[in-house]
């Protein structure tokens with residue numbers, strides 16, 4: 001008899017939904033987390049009168065009761081849907097390129113199309129037919145891929161067969177002339193981490209379709225409320241959780257997992273182990289080379305560690321309106337050349353980076369204390385240059401980069417700097433520290449077409465071992481929350497067999 | 498999705514070729530074993546194993562412990578603290594101490610400890626700690642430092658007693674590194690024969706025109722010539738003349754803090770211009786606003802640890818201390834309610850949490866408490 005049926009390593013989104021799903025099914029499950037609080041990225045921290053949201057900008061895939069998205073069903077089956085209070089956002093985003101572009105897209109297809117047509121009258125028809133195409137294509141993706149139609153064929157799903165592996169840039173180029181228009185429709189690429197030239201069109205279509213049809217959401221109490229609610233549900237249903245308890249080793253015998261050993265030296269046995277830690281940590285740090293099947297090492301060779309972020313968490317002593325912030329999500333772009341932009345993410349300096357400012361209080365005036373508001377300024381940054389920085393320079397470079405970004409925000413929201421009351425700066429190293437991921441990557445590996453679950457199975461070839469979360473599929477709240485639930489289903493199958 | 502379907506997708510062959518090439522020439526991650534930990538440890542080690550290399554007696558009630566690792570020490574920002582973990586009389590406990598040496602001194606961290614009446618750890622550090630002894634500490638932590646983006650270049654530092662330590666680090670850095678900043682230090686003490694760093698501060702302020710040192714003594718001796726009494730709004734106004742364009746930093750024991758904060762706020766200084774660090778939990782917690790009248794500080798309650806034992810605790814003492822006395826290990830850093838390291842879940846029973854404890858909304862909703870700043874008012878059940 002093992003101590004538990006299942007051990008879950010890591011209480012990120014995927015670890016939490018996996019452990020909770022298993023507990024709800026009566027499985028004996030233990031969740032082990034290295035940090036002192038659940039959530040991974042989905043967390044918050046306090047400074048002065050502010051509780052800063054760490055990562056949730058726009059929750060995708062939730063939808064409304066009338067027109068539900070896939071995430072709604074997942075949260076419902078976990079029994080947490082009714083316990084959370086969601087806040088719907090009116091807009092997809094505002095895109096600003098100072099002096100050249102300023103357009104706000106509503107989370108409504110017709111309004112978004114009309115707004116773009118107004119700004120780009122010369123490409124009126126192309127805009128309408130692009131949206132038609134996105135919708136038709138994505139409906140085929142849903143049928144063929146997500147619903148796994150057993151009678152799939154090229155005749156039935158022509159667009160899917162033709163474009164499932166196409167990149168986004170080629171489609172944008174096919175429809176549009178004006179680089180500003182292409183920019184306005186592709187800024188969501190930073191939510192995936194690779195630029196339109198590499199971003200599978202199915203991902204860009206998914207973002208546009210899902211955020212329009214299911215709306216972007218936030219939630220009362222921020223993402224920590226989601227994490228605490230999931231944990232509470234786990235505990236209520238007989239699950240166990242330990243914090244400040246990193247897993248150091250996965251115990252393997254004859255090609256099958258037996259359990260884990262924690263940093264405190266405790267050995268815990270179980271039939272299955274699910275890792276929400278990165279595959280690099282799981283296969284390289286927690287196992288010995290001779291325990292890891294060669295194909296796993298080979299498989300990882302074709303993937304590259306994805307981007308991290310440079311984030312400024314800002315607390316202001318006034319309402320958003322006083323800062324001139326009228327939309328929750330603001331993309332502030334430095335160039336229409338997304339390849340250039342992507343290259344900037346591999347540089348240390350932020351003087352030419354594009355960035356996002358999300359001000360939660362625009363959608364949820366209760367988010368921060370009365371008379372104040374908070375915003376997160378985020379830009380994509382890979383860890384590499386930060387790792388090369390001598391530790392003694394770390395703090396001063398942080399400040400320098402933050403100043404560069406604040407100066408650029410001032411161009412769009414004059415006076416913002418003067419209203420700052422609290423701030424905290426997070427770098428790729430900060431993410432590394434709190435998540436334990438290589439490169440501080442909350443998105444996992446770079447997500448090229450070759451890295452999708454179409455080509456890489458999230459299930460390692462070790463009996464009883466599973467992986468879930470951003471590193472084993474797509475990044476983001478909806479995908480990781482759902483990946484945990486689906487890994488739990490696979491585990492239940494194995495336990496029953 | 499089945500492979501035979503995938504193979505029919507346009508572009509499938511190209512992706513497979515990419516994968517083959519990359520698997521041939523790509524990166525073997527197994528050589529990275531251990532590197533994540535190394536990168537993190539350079540800046541934020543979970544713990545440091547330090548040695549007391551020197552002890553400097555400062556005043557009758559305070560001494561400086563010089564701590565070194567024998568090698569590398571992570572950098573810190575002047576004003577940050579380290580948390581010491583100690584085994585005193587069989588009890589594993591600890592406290593936070595601000596680093597008093599400047600960040601440019603990379604060979605050691607100094608901490609300067611002043612005796613606290615009936616203080617468990619301070620007495621130990623003053624009486625028993627000796628050179629050569631090893632001490633486990635946290636990495637440098639805390640948010641009490643000069644922030645070049647938020648703060649003004651003129652700093653008004655207001656210290657009480659041992660609250661001088663972070664300011665000492667700041668002032669030493671400014672003068673030793675020639676940093677362009679102006680400092681007004683108001684330093685409150687009970688008597689003029691027990692002022693930590695008095696000679697050094699006097700010397701610095703007479704040498705450097707950007708450092709102004711203003712000691713304020715509560716009960717001065719007969720031939721004392723400086724300011725007497727407390728650091729009041731009046732004292733600040735008189736010495737500073739112009740109040741705006743400056744950032745105010747307040748640090749010291751809870752009693753000093755409770756007195757000085759309203760004085761500063763009373764001057765109309767906006768919230769964002771006031772930064773604070775409170776040294777530990779207040780004495781006489783039952784005198785705090787919101788403490789229920791029926792509960793005495795010496796009341797004894799029981800605490801059931803879910804799935805484990807039951808221990809006893811006293812209402813007037815932070816829950817964390819009682820847990821430690823009973824051998825229960827809970828991680829901590831600040832021990833003043835701010836950092837959330839000592840977070841535990843309250844399953845039943847009531848605790849008193851003084852104002853200023855930084856609890857997340859969702860933590861409040863789900864009954865989490867910061868055990869270093871939570872006082873048990875009745876029998877509790879908790880989950881560690």
Ligand SMILES: Cc1cc2nc3c(=O)[nH]c(=O)nc-3n(C[C@H](O)[C@H](O)[C@H](O)COP(=O)(O)OP(=O)(O)OC[C@H]3O[C@@H](n4cnc5c(N)ncnc54)[C@H](O)[C@@H]3O)c2cc1C
Nearest residue numbers: 010012013014034040041057058246247277469470476477
């Ligand atoms: C700044 C920022 C903004 C973002 N914005 C959005 C957004 O607007 N919308 C959106 O959908 N997504 C967004 N994301 C992405 C999203 O937050 C992540 O993709 C997602 O939360 C990842 O979840 P995960 O399940 O992969 O686990 P993670 O959050 O990566 O958590 C992994 C967990 O495993 C733990 N762990 C690791 N090693 C061990 C070990 N050895 N033992 C025990 N535990 C271990 C870690 O401590 C951590 O808790 C953002 C991310 C960031 C950082």
Ligand SMILES: Cc1cc2nc3c(=O)[nH]c(=O)nc-3n(C[C@H](O)[C@H](O)[C@H](O)COP(=O)(O)OP(=O)(O)OC[C@H]3O[C@@H](n4cnc5c(N)ncnc54)[C@H](O)[C@@H]3O)c2cc1C
Nearest residue numbers: 592593594595609610611615616617618619659662776777
């Ligand atoms: C960020 C930070 C930085 C700090 N830096 C410094 C520094 O640089 N130098 C320095 O000297 N100090 C510093 N402190 C304070 C330090 O951490 C300790 O709080 C201080 O040394 C007292 O600890 P102690 O163990 O001696 O006292 P404790 O034993 O914790 O006692 C504290 C008070 O509680 C009372 N008390 C003790 N036991 C009980 C009981 N059972 N019931 C009720 N009341 C009780 C005592 O009478 C005393 O007044 C810092 C604190 C913080 C939070």
Ligand code: FES
Nearest residue numbers: 830832836837869
């Ligand atoms: S130790 Fe920091 S909040 Fe308790």
